[in-house]
Amino acid sequence: MNEKPPLKASHLSRLRNWLSLSGAVLVVAALFAFMLLFAVDLFAVHANPYMGILAYVVTPMFLFAGLGLVLLGYILETCQVRKALAGVQTPFILHVNLSRRRDRRLLTAFVIGSFGFIFLTALGSYQTYHLTETNSFCGATCHVPMEPQYNAYQHSAHAQVACVACHVGPGAGNYIRTKVSGVRQLYRTVLGNFDRPVRLHNVNQRPAEETCQSCHWSEKHIGNVHRKFKRFLADETNSPFTVQMVLKVGGSDPVHGVVEGIHSHMNVSNKIEFIALDPERQQIPWVRVTDADGKVTEYRSEDFKDDISKHPIRAMDCMDCHNRPAHKFLSPNAAVDQAMAMGRIAPSIPWAKAKVVEALVQPYSTRAEANEKIAAFLHAEYPDDPRVDALIKEVLVIYENNFYPEMKADWRAYPDHIGHKETNGCFRCHAGNLFNEDRGKTIKGSDCNACHLITAQGAGAELEKVNLKGHDFFHLDSEYLEPNCAECHNGQNME
Ligand code: HEC
Ligand code: HEC
Ligand code: HEC
Ligand code: HEC
Ligand code: HEC
Ligand code: HEC
Structure with missing residues (x-):
């Protein structure tokens, strides 16, 4: 053959x-x-x-x-x-x-x-x-664009919860959309043309309330929790200033108590809807409440004259307050307070609070530049202090965990809505600036004792004067309380 x-x-x-x-x-x-x-x-x-x-x-x-x-x-x-x-x-x-x-x-x-x-x-x-x-794929493989979120996540209460558990919504529609956006993300990562800072464009990648409720049972939000904020002033002695409070986190379920605490927003029987003018939902000019009996009340700000049908209306959910459950970026002020409260930065270094915050907030364009300039700045400020190297080391850790110059990610890019001091947070609706139709009344829960009782504050002997009915907040000079806190407290040093 x-x-x-x-x-x-x-x-x-x-x-x-x-x-x-x-x-x-x-x-x-x-x-x-x-x-x-x-x-x-x-x-x-x-x-x-x-x-x-x-x-x-x-x-x-x-x-x-x-x-x-x-x-x-x-x-x-x-x-x-x-x-x-x-x-x-x-x-x-x-x-x-x-x-x-x-x-x-x-x-x-x-x-x-x-x-x-x-x-x-x-x-x-x-x-x-x-x-x-795996989380390391979501967070680490795609290193540059995901680094800020991944790092913050690893320090959060949810470090053991998979990225996909929060970010991939249920249902066939989400399934397809998630696939498509995965491909787009890869493509953008390869081309390097991703947003800086990264945003969730696909609303379906925003965790849904049901996701949180799969672990946190809404009916369980009852009673109060105790919280202590250890702050330090920007003076020569870094004077400690502590605020101790009970936060009224209850209110979700009438079976377990009166529906009036912080989680009363989550009551199954009432519904809160709102309009936001920006994607980070910072400006809220209109709110509508439907109570248990079906009574509807609308509140709006005086300068908002638009026809509401021109804006998408959003039903309030966990993420409107807890928008940073896994990726929290501390402001320089908060990060330095935390480091001082834990003794990682010695409060005995004169002007440390003010100087460190000043070093952190300069506009650096890369991490390498920041590291170099922060070290140089602090060396120049404390030429003879033997503690300066330890100080620099700690400041660089703060910078590394909260600032991502290459991705333009920091506390300004991702404001946290949980409180009201450095962003308007709760005061987006509770600052007494939204009125109902006859302009008669504003949203309930807008006085200082509605959400918390300040049980003690200040330093030294002052801090030992506990009042369970709640102190009035004394704020260095009480006259300060007029504009919203965030108009002065911007996370940096204040003039
Ligand atoms: C406990 C739930 C939860 C987990 C777990 C979680 N995230 Fe998020 N993530 C959120 C929420 C909430 C937002 C903000 C949504 C919004 O702004 O409406 C967010 C936002 C983001 C954003 C957009 C940028 C930003 O910060 O707003 C990225 C990117 C992201 N997450 C990536 C990840 C990665 C990567 C992981 C895993 C390493 C992860 N997430 C794990 C809840 C979670
Ligand atoms: C897979 C379960 C799981 C899911 C899903 C989950 N959580 Fe949690 N969450 C936990 C656990 C466990 C803790 C307690 C961690 C601890 O005490 O260290 C916690 C703690 C918290 C806390 C208090 C601690 C803090 O300061 O962050 C808040 C607030 C919270 N979760 C909100 C949310 C929100 C909002 C969502 C939805 C985006 C969510 N969680 C989704 C398991 C989960
Ligand atoms: C109106 C804003 C708001 C909404 C909406 C909201 N929360 Fe909260 N939640 C808070 C505040 C404020 C705290 C106290 C934060 C602190 O400890 O500093 C809190 C605390 C918590 C805690 C920890 C405290 C505890 O022991 O009870 C969990 C868990 C939590 N919320 C889950 C949720 C979940 C899940 C949802 C959605 C179903 C939700 N929250 C909706 C404002 C809100
Ligand atoms: C989108 C607007 C909006 C935001 C943001 C918001 N709330 Fe509310 N809140 C409301 C509305 C509307 C009511 C119901 C008021 C009414 O029934 O008149 C309410 C009621 C409350 C109540 C109950 C007051 C009472 O006496 O019944 C508390 C407490 C509360 N909110 C705390 C908070 C906290 C804490 C935050 C921030 C973490 C927050 N809210 C953020 C709109 C908002
Ligand atoms: C709508 C609810 C609400 C109202 C009204 C409210 N607060 Fe708060 N406040 C909060 C929450 C929630 C936190 C905790 C934030 C966090 O967990 O980081 C807080 C935190 C604080 C802190 C500690 C801040 C820090 O980070 O050092 C002070 C001080 C304070 N509030 C004072 C006031 C004063 C004064 C008023 C009245 C002008 C007021 N609050 C009204 C919800 C409220
Ligand atoms: C008019 C500007 C202004 C307003 C409005 C204002 N503060 Fe302050 N606050 C200051 C200044 C200035 C200091 C002193 C800062 C320092 O020395 O570090 C300060 C200090 C503080 C401190 C202790 C130090 C720190 O950095 O945390 C707390 C807590 C505080 N303010 C809470 C609030 C709260 C809550 C509100 C809103 C209810 C508020 N402030 C409104 C200007 C203001």
Whole structure:
């Protein structure tokens, strides 16, 4: 059976070469991996945003590479046939002759090799799928754009909760949207054209209230919690100033008490809706409450004259107060207070509070520049203090955990709505600036004792005067209390 193959080889037979055959194996492996990934994803608990990249980008790439090889083999073979027809040389067409031992061995090796390859591909794609489920993939692989959120997350109460548990909404619609946005994120990361700071464009990646409620039972919000804020003034002695309070976090469920605490917003029977004029929901000019009896009350600010049908109306949920449960960026003022309260920055270093805050807030464009300039600044401020190196080390840790100059991410980019001191937070609605139709009354809960009772404050002997009915807040000079706190307290040093 050693006769020459017919010169006018058929088109199909031109595919009989090692290159085309290997390409075909690759094509089969890619199809196999695709089906497997598709099936795994279909039965997975959470939709995985990066699954789209694997199934619809990476696997097809292998598929096309395989098809390419098949075609390349075909073209090379065609050239050979042409040359042969022109009599330049004899074409080589792969002939497998099963009666020949060598051919049998080669074929067996090829078949086993191909199956092995397909198996490994399947295994590999499954493993890759698992990798994309992990937090380190979401946070660390995509290092530059996700670094601020990932770092902050690792220091949060939710460091053990998977990114996908909060960020991938339920339902088939979200499933598809998540896939599409996963592909877009990859594309933007590769091109480096992502937003700085990063934003959630896809509203479905915003955690839904149901997500939080899967762990935090709304009916359970009862009673008060005790909170202590240890602050330090920006004076020479870094004078301590502590505020101790009970925060009225109850109110969600009439069965467990009166519906009037902070979580009364979450009462199943009343509903609070609002309009926000900006994506960070900082400006809220209109609010509507529907109470348990179905009575509707609208509140609006005096200068908001728009027809409300022109704006999307949002029902208030956990994220309108807890917008930083996993990614909190401390202001320089708060971060330095925290470090001092914990003794990591010695309050005995003169002017430390003011100087460190000043060093942190300068406009640096890279982390390296910040590290260098912060160190130089503090060295110049404390040339003879032996504690300066320890101080610098601590300040750089604060900077590293709360400032991301390359991503323009810090407390200004991501304001925290939970309180009212450094951002308007609760005072977006509770500052007494929203009125109902007849301008008669404003939203309930806008006096200083509605949300908390200040039980003690100040320093030294002053701080020991506990009053469980609540002190009036004494604020260095009480006259300060008029404009909203955040108009002066901007997280930095105040003039
Ligand atoms: C406890 C729930 C929760 C977990 C867990 C969580 N996030 Fe978030 N994330 C949020 C909330 C809430 C927002 C803000 C939503 C808003 O502004 O409406 C957010 C916002 C973001 C943003 C947009 C930028 C910003 O800060 O507003 C990114 C990016 C992000 N998260 C990434 C991650 C990554 C990566 C992980 C895992 C390492 C993760 N998240 C884990 C709740 C969570
Ligand atoms: C998988 C479960 C889980 C989910 C989902 C979850 N949490 Fe939590 N959360 C916890 C646990 C556990 C703690 C307590 C951690 C601790 O005490 O160290 C906690 C603590 C908190 C706290 C108090 C601690 C603090 O200062 O941050 C708040 C507020 C909170 N969660 C809000 C939320 C919100 C808002 C969401 C939805 C975006 C959410 N949680 C989703 C498990 C969860
Ligand atoms: C009106 C704003 C607001 C809304 C809406 C809100 N919370 Fe809170 N929540 C607070 C405040 C303020 C605290 C106290 C914060 C502190 O300790 O500094 C708090 C505390 C908590 C705590 C920890 C304190 C405790 O022991 O009870 C959890 C957990 C929590 N909230 C979960 C939720 C969840 C889940 C939702 C949505 C179903 C929600 N909250 C809606 C304002 C709100
Ligand atoms: C989007 C606007 C809005 C925001 C933001 C908001 N609230 Fe409210 N809050 C309301 C409305 C509306 C009511 C119901 C008032 C009424 O029934 O007249 C309410 C009621 C309350 C009550 C009950 C008062 C009472 O005596 O019944 C408390 C306490 C409260 N809010 C605390 C907070 C805290 C704390 C924050 C910030 C973490 C906050 N609110 C943020 C709109 C808001
Ligand atoms: C709508 C609810 C609400 C009202 C009204 C309110 N507060 Fe607060 N306040 C809060 C919450 C919530 C926090 C805790 C913030 C946090 O957990 O970081 C807070 C924190 C504080 C702190 C500690 C701030 C810090 O970070 O050092 C002071 C002081 C304070 N409030 C004073 C006042 C005074 C004075 C008034 C009246 C002008 C007032 N509050 C009205 C909800 C309210
Ligand atoms: C007119 C400007 C102004 C207003 C408004 C204002 N403060 Fe202050 N506050 C100051 C100044 C100035 C200091 C002293 C800062 C320092 O020495 O570090 C201060 C100090 C404080 C401190 C102790 C030091 C610190 O940095 O935390 C607290 C707590 C505080 N204010 C809370 C509030 C609260 C809560 C409100 C709103 C109810 C408020 N302030 C409104 C100007 C203001």
